[in-house]
Structure formats: structure tokens, C-alpha cells
Amino acid sequence: MKGLFIFCLIFYLGAQLIAEPSTFSEQVYYTQDQALSYVYPKATAFDKQDLHLSDDQKSRIQDSLGWDVQENHFTYFNVFKDDVFLGYAMIINEKGKYRPITFLAAISPEFMVKDVVVMVYREKIGSAVRKKRFLKQFKNKSLADAIQVDNDIMGISGATISSWSLAAGVKKALVILEDAFQQSSASL
Amino acid sequence: MFKSILRIVRKYHAWVGVLAAIFIIMLSITGVLLNHPDVFFSKFTPDSDPFTQNPHYVTSLKDTIYLATDSALYQSKSLNYHFEKIPFPYSPAYIISMITHDGMYVIGLKNGIVLKTKQEKWRWQRIQVPENIYEIYSIFEKDETLFMSSNAGLYFFNDDSWKLQLENRSPVSFKSMVMALHTGYMPFASLKMYNTIASICLVFLVISGLYLFFRLYLKRR
Numbered sequence: 063m064k065g066l067f068i069f070c071l072i073f074y075l076g077a078q079l080i081a082e083p084s085t086f087s088e089q090v091y092y093t094q095d096q097a098l099s100y101v102y103p104k105a106t107a108f109d110k111q112d113l114h115l116s117d118d119q120k121s122r123i124q125d126s127l128g129w130d131v132q133e134n135h136f137t138y139f140n141v142f143k144d145d146v147f148l149g150y151a152m153i154i155n156e157k158g159k160y161r162p163i164t165f166l167a168a169i170s171p172e173f174m175v176k177d178v179v180v181m182v183y184r185e186k187i188g189s190a191v192r193k194k195r196f197l198k199q200f201k202n203k204s205l206a207d208a209i210q211v212d213n214d215i216m217g218i219s220g221a222t223i224s225s226w227s228l229a230a231g232v233k234k235a236l237v238i239l240e241d242a243f244q245q246s247s248a249s250l
Numbered sequence: 251m252f253k254s255i256l257r258i259v260r261k262y263h264a265w266v267g268v269l270a271a272i273f274i275i276m277l278s279i280t281g282v283l284l285n286h287p288d289v290f291f292s293k294f295t296p297d298s299d300p301f302t303q304n305p306h307y308v309t310s311l312k313d314t315i316y317l318a319t320d321s322a323l324y325q326s327k328s329l330n331y332h333f334e335k336i337p338f339p340y341s342p343a344y345i346i347s348m349i350t351h352d353g354m355y356v357i358g359l360k361n362g363i364v365l366k367t368k369q370e371k372w373r374w375q376r377i378q379v380p381e382n383i384y385e386i387y388s389i390f391e392k393d394e395t396l397f398m399s400s401n402a403g404l405y406f407f408n409d410d411s412w413k414l415q416l417e418n419r420s421p422v423s424f425k426s427m428v429m430a431l432h433t434g435y436m437p438f439a440s441l442k443m444y445n446t447i448a449s450i451c452l453v454f455l456v457i458s459g460l461y462l463f464f465r466l467y468l469k470r471r
Contacts, residue, residue: 128337129367129374159362160381187439196288212341213321216288220439222361226340 089183091192092166098151101168101177102141105148109140113242126205126237129230136238141168149176150239156231158185159223167200167235173243175203178232188221191228196221200232205240209233264463271456278449278456285434285446300324300333307345311355312369318345337372339365347389351396358389358398380405380412384436 092100098108113136115123124131138152149170155162161184168176178200180192190196199215209229211217217225283290303319310316315326317333320343324333340359347358354366356377362384364377379386380402387399396407403418431438434445 124373125371127339128372129339129365157376160378199288208321210321210338210341212343216291217341218288219285219434220442222341222344223363230339 087184087186089189090181091183092179092181094153094166094181097166097179097181098139098141100179101151101166102148104143105141106144107142108151109142111138111140112136113138113238115238119241123234123237123241126241127234131234131238138239147171152235152239153181154231154235156227156234158188158227161185163191163224163227163231165228165231167232169235169239173204173236173240175200175232175236177201178228180228183224185224188218188224190218190221191224193218196225197228200228203232203236205233205236209236264459264467267456267459268463271460274452274456278452281434281449282446285442304343306343307348309348311348311350316348318342318348337374339374346386349389349391351391352394356389356396358386360386362386362400364389364398377407378411380414 098105102108115131115134115136120131120134133155136152136154138150141148141151149168151166151168153164153166155164157163163180163184164182165178165180167178170176178197180189180197183189183192196216196218200209203209203214208214209232211222211225211229215225215229300317300319300322303321305317305319307318308315313327315331315333316336317324317326320341323336323338323342323345325336326333340363344359344361344363345357346360347356349356350369351366354368356364356366357374358364362379364379364386365374366377367374379398379400382402383400383405385401387401389396389398391397397415398405398407398412401418403414404416405412406415407413430436434442
């Protein structure tokens with residue numbers, strides 16, 4: 063039995079060393095509904111909305127971020143518990159090293175991050191960014207914070223680029239929502 | 251012969267272990283800390299002076315000094331070296347090159363990311379690199395063409411994609427494999443969790459060994 067255990071251990075370690083992960087691997091950790099329930103466990107209603115960025119909006123957002131935004135359309139949710147507005151939830155697809163990482167950012171009515179959850183991971187390596195110990199760093203972040211790895215966010219060793227992508231994506235979600243809702247309240 | 255070797259091993263095993271204890275503890279603990287910096291290292295909140303943030307890359311482009319620290323990218327256009335922050339999507343700690351090319355600023359990051367932006371406005375965008383590139387050594391311009399030196403070889407940028415100019419055909423040396431295994435770098439990055447567990451086991455072994463040593467050997471004397 064002991065010999066079998068040692069053999070299995072050596073085999074596993076050897077396989078780790080020589081195994082080449084497949085070129086494309088999609089890991090689905092949460093569906094949309096599961097992710098929404100996870101970040102807002104007490105919510106009773108999720109009101110799905112589509113946000114189409116106008117040229118002006120996109121330009122403002124890109125100026126605020128300092129980098130390009132590829133998408134023109136985003137999906138977000140207004141989240142309620144009975145009649146009480148709990149906040150927003152936005153689905154972001156942010157490019158990792160080669161492929162997008164899909165995650166959900168829960169943002170409070172005051173435009174602070176409540177939670178982040180990784181829904182789909184498509185890279186060969188770096189999926190450690192889905193772990194709570196990394197994602198909890200984003201809690202209570204707002205646009206007053208840098209939200210940048212090696213600044214106010216510690217990256218994960220072995221998931222460097224994915225860490226960067228998550229940080230950039232969370233910041234993008236904050237900028238987009240704040241622009242959309244502060245602009246609309248300013249125009250009222 | 252075997253018995254005499256065994257006798258020698260028994261005699262000196264404990265003392266050699268005590269001698270090596272500090273080294274093993276140091277190696278194990280630092281290894282665990284470096285494998286999991288997000289757990290053990292506190293976030294660094296930089297102040298406005300870039301020279302308190304480990305400035306590691308400085309260059310001058312078009313009469314402006316650009317400076318990359320661990321936390322931010324800065325520029326200084328004034329003679330009194332007043333630096334102002336530039337928005338940057340990723341960690342500037344990995345910047346290895348910043349050049350001008352075709353009216354743009356182009357930045358290369360060590361782990362295989364290339365970004366460009368127009369010079370009039372900071373709007374960084376990615377230039378996709380081939381999938382076999384995991385380390386960029388430098389980027390440069392020659393005859394108005396953008397070049398990238400990487401682990402896979404020398405590439406030039408043409409028609410919105412990178413073309414291989416000269417392949418890196420260096421044989422994988424035993425030394426480089428040893429270095430990669432020692433540092434947990436590719437292709438041994440997947441051993442990270444195993445290395446962490448083994449390091450913790452080593453710390454336990456050293457501490458328990460020292461306890462047994464003091465209990466058995468020194469008390470006996």
C-alpha cells in the first residue's frame with residue numbers, strides 16, 4: 063500500500079512536470095445566475111440591462127482609464143432586495159494573455175466594489191485569480207484607488223497577467239457605471 | 251564496509267543537520283513567501299515621489315524623461331525633474347523597454363505584453379504577441395520597423411502582426427533548466443504548490459530535528 067502511494071505520488075509529480083496543458087481550455091466556474099446569487103445572496107430581483115456606449119461616452123471612459131475599451135456594449139444588472147436597491151452587477155470580459163476572462167463585478171450604489179467572482183477562465187495557466195484570497199482585495203475599492211497590481215493590489219505568483227487583467231477589468235467596470243449613472247443624474 | 255559507513259552517518263547526521271538548519275529554514279520560508287506574495291506581503295502604498303518606489307527603468311524620449319517604478323509610470327518634461335503619473339493598465343514593474351515608433355509610444359513588458367499609445371493622448375492598447383512568446387527581452391525600432399527580441403527569437407511587426415525574423419535556436423541548456431527548477435520558473439511553474447508543501451515539511455523536519463538533537467545529544471552529554 064505504501065509503495066502504491068509513493069508510486070502514485072511520483073507519477074502525479076512527473077505528470078505535472080511533463081504534461082502540456084491543452085492549447086484552449088475553458089473552465090466555467092459560475093454561470094450568470096450562480097455568479098449573481100454569489101455576490102448578492104440576499105437579492106430578490108436582478109433587472110438585466112444593456113448598456114450601449116455612445117462615442118462620447120466611450121471617449122470619456124477611455125480618457126478616464128488611460129487605455130482603450132474594445133467593447134461598445136455591456137451587460138449589467140440593477141439588483142434589488144424587495145424594493146431596496148442593493149447595487150449593480152456588471153459582467154466584464156477582460157483579455158488575459160491571449161483569451162478573455164469573464165467575471166462579474168458587484169458594485170454598490172456609491173460605486174464601490176462589493177465583490178468580484180470569476181465566471182469563465184480560458185487561459186492555460188493562471189486560474190488562481192479566481193480564489194477568494196486574491197479577489198477580496200477588490201472589496202471597497204473605488205475610483206479614488208489605483209486598482210493596479212503592484213500598487214494597491216498584490217498579484218498572484220504564476221498568474222501575473224491574469225491578475226493585471228482582473229484589476230484592469232474591475233477598474234473599467236467602475237468607470238463605466240459611474241460614468242453612465244453620474245452622467246444621467248447630472249442631466250436630470 | 252557498509253556498517254562503517256552507517257556508523258559514520260549515525261555519528262555525523264545530527265551535527266550536519268544542525269549546521270544546515272539555518273540554511274534550510276531560510277530557503278524554505280523565503281520560498282513560501284515568494285510563492286504566495288499576495289498572502290504574506292502587505293500592499294505598498296506609494297507616495298508621489300517615484301524615487302521612493304524602486305525606479306528600475308528610465309529613458310528619455312522627445313525631451314521627456316519616462317520613469318517606471320514598481321507601482322507607476324511617470325514622465326517629467328521639466329528641467330527640475332518634477333514627475334507626474336501616467337495612466338497605465340498593468341504593472342510598470344515589468345517594463346523593459348519604452349520607445350517611439352510611427353508616432354506612438356510602444357512599451358514592452360517582460361512577461362510577453364506589448365502596448366502602444368498615441369503620443370498626444372494616453373490610450374494604451376495591446377499589440378498581440380505570438381503564443382510561443384513568454385518573455386520579451388527588448389523592443390526597438392530599426393529603419394522605421396518595430397522589432398521585438400524574445401525567448402522565441404527576433405520578430406518584426408508588419409501588417410498588424412508579428413513576423414519571425416530570426417528564430418532563437420539556442421539549445422536548452424542544463425544550467426537553464428536547473429535555474430528554472432530552482433526558481434520555480436517555466437516550465438516548472440506548475441510545481442508551485444508542491445514546493446510550498448515541501449518547504450513547510452522541511453521547516454517541520456528542521457524544527458523537530460533540532461528538538462531531538464538538543465534532547466538526545468546535548469542532554470546525554
